[in-house]
Amino acid sequence: MLAKILPCQPAEPGFAQLMIRLRGEDTLLSNLNFTLCNNEQNYLQHDGRWSPAPHLFTLNGGYLFNNGSGFRIGPALLDPLLASASQVQIQAQLASGETRSTTLQLVRDELFSSGARGQTANYGSSSVADSPLPATESEPFPVTAAEPAPPEPIRAPTTARPKRNSSLFPIIAAVLLVVLIAAGALWWFMGRDSATPSAAEKPEAPAASAAAKPDANVCSPANLASQSELDFVQNCVQQKLDSDKLLLIIQAAKDAKQCGVAQRLYAHSAQGGDTRVALAYAAEYDPQDHKPSECFKTPDPDTAAYWYDTVLQTDPENQKAKQRLEELRK
Structure with missing residues (x-):
C-alpha cells in the first residue's frame, strides 16, 4: 500500500488530498477507515492531540486519483501532521476486513496549514500592533548620609592574673607518661587476643543472590x-x-x-x-x-x-x- 498526502489543485491552506494506492488492486475505495500513529507510539485524536489510545478516522467520498483512491482532508488532519516532525504510520482497515499499514508520505514543501491563510481578507477591520512601553528613566536612589560609627566602648582595665607555679609541670608529665606506657603494655599482653574476633565470631559472607529473573520489560x-x-x-x-x-x-x-x-x-x-x-x-x-x-x-x-x-x-x-x-x- 502507498499512502501520500498531496496538495489540492489549486493549493488551499488547511486542505489536501490523501491518496491511497493498493498494490495489485484497481478497486476504487469509496470510504476509508484508518488510524495514524507517530514514532512515539501515540495516535492522532479527533481534536488534533496525540494519545496512546488508538482513534479511528473515517473518510467518505473517495474518487480516482493518481492511479489510486483520493480523499479530501481538512485542517483537523492536515494541521497536526504538518506540525509534527515525527514519521507517521497509517493503518487502513479495508472493507474486506484486511488491515494494511505503511508510512504516510507528506509533500511538505507544497502543503500549507490552515494558519497560512492570514488575516488580510477583512479590510473593514483594524488591528493595533502591540508596541513596547516607552522606556522610563530610572529614578535615582536617594543618597543618605552615612551615619557615623558609634564610638567603641571604653573597656575597663583588666587585672593581670597571677602566674602559676610551673615547677610542677615536669613531674606531672612524667607521671602521665609512665601511666600510658603501663596501660599500653597491659593491652598488648592481655587484651590483644580479645580484641581480635575469633573465626566463629566472624560475620558470614553474604549468601549468593538468586539468579536474576528476566525483566518483563526487556525488548526481547x-x-x-x-x-x-x-x-x-x-x-x-x-x-x-x-x-x-x-x-x-x-x-x-x-x-x-x-x-x-x-x-x-x-x-x-x-x-x-x-x-x-x-x-x-x-x-x-x-x-x-x-x-x-x-x-x-x-x-x-x-x-x-x-x-x-x-x-x-x-x-x-x-x-x-x-x-x-x-x-x-x-
Missing part, C-alpha cells in the same frame, strides 16, 4: 507474546538497541506474525537515521530483494524508493541506496 523475542504491541514497541524504543539487535527483534516479530511491531520498529529507527535498518526496510518492498512473508506479502517499488531516499538524507553517498533509487525511478 521472549516478551513478544506477553506484551501488547504498543508496550513492546515503546520498551524497544526506550532501550535504544543497536542495529544488529534491533534487526534480530524485527525478524522475530516477523516470524511471530507480529507485523505491526516489525513495521513500527523499522519505521522508527529508519526515520531516526539508522541507515542499516532503513536499507533493510527498503529491501522488504524492493522487487529485487523482496522475500514474501506474512508481514510483507508483495513488493512495493514506491515505498522502497521512499526508504532509499530516507537513507540518502542521512548518508548521501550510500551507493546501495543511490543505485536502487535510480533504478526504481526509471
Whole structure:
C-alpha cells in the first residue's frame, strides 16, 4: 500500500488530498477507515492531540486519483501532521476486513496549514500592533548620609592574673607518661587476643543472590507474546538497541506474525537515521530483494524508493541506496 498526502489543485491552506494506492488492486475505495500513529507510539485524536489510545478516522467520498483512491482532508488532519516532525504510520482497515499499514508520505514543501491563510481578507477591520512601553528613566536612589560609627566602648582595665607555679609541670608529665606506657603494655599482653574476633565470631559472607529473573520489560523475542504491541514497541524504543539487535527483534516479530511491531520498529529507527535498518526496510518492498512473508506479502517499488531516499538524507553517498533509487525511478 502507498499512502501520500498531496496538495489540492489549486493549493488551499488547511486542505489536501490523501491518496491511497493498493498494490495489485484497481478497486476504487469509496470510504476509508484508518488510524495514524507517530514514532512515539501515540495516535492522532479527533481534536488534533496525540494519545496512546488508538482513534479511528473515517473518510467518505473517495474518487480516482493518481492511479489510486483520493480523499479530501481538512485542517483537523492536515494541521497536526504538518506540525509534527515525527514519521507517521497509517493503518487502513479495508472493507474486506484486511488491515494494511505503511508510512504516510507528506509533500511538505507544497502543503500549507490552515494558519497560512492570514488575516488580510477583512479590510473593514483594524488591528493595533502591540508596541513596547516607552522606556522610563530610572529614578535615582536617594543618597543618605552615612551615619557615623558609634564610638567603641571604653573597656575597663583588666587585672593581670597571677602566674602559676610551673615547677610542677615536669613531674606531672612524667607521671602521665609512665601511666600510658603501663596501660599500653597491659593491652598488648592481655587484651590483644580479645580484641581480635575469633573465626566463629566472624560475620558470614553474604549468601549468593538468586539468579536474576528476566525483566518483563526487556525488548526481547521472549516478551513478544506477553506484551501488547504498543508496550513492546515503546520498551524497544526506550532501550535504544543497536542495529544488529534491533534487526534480530524485527525478524522475530516477523516470524511471530507480529507485523505491526516489525513495521513500527523499522519505521522508527529508519526515520531516526539508522541507515542499516532503513536499507533493510527498503529491501522488504524492493522487487529485487523482496522475500514474501506474512508481514510483507508483495513488493512495493514506491515505498522502497521512499526508504532509499530516507537513507540518502542521512548518508548521501550510500551507493546501495543511490543505485536502487535510480533504478526504481526509471
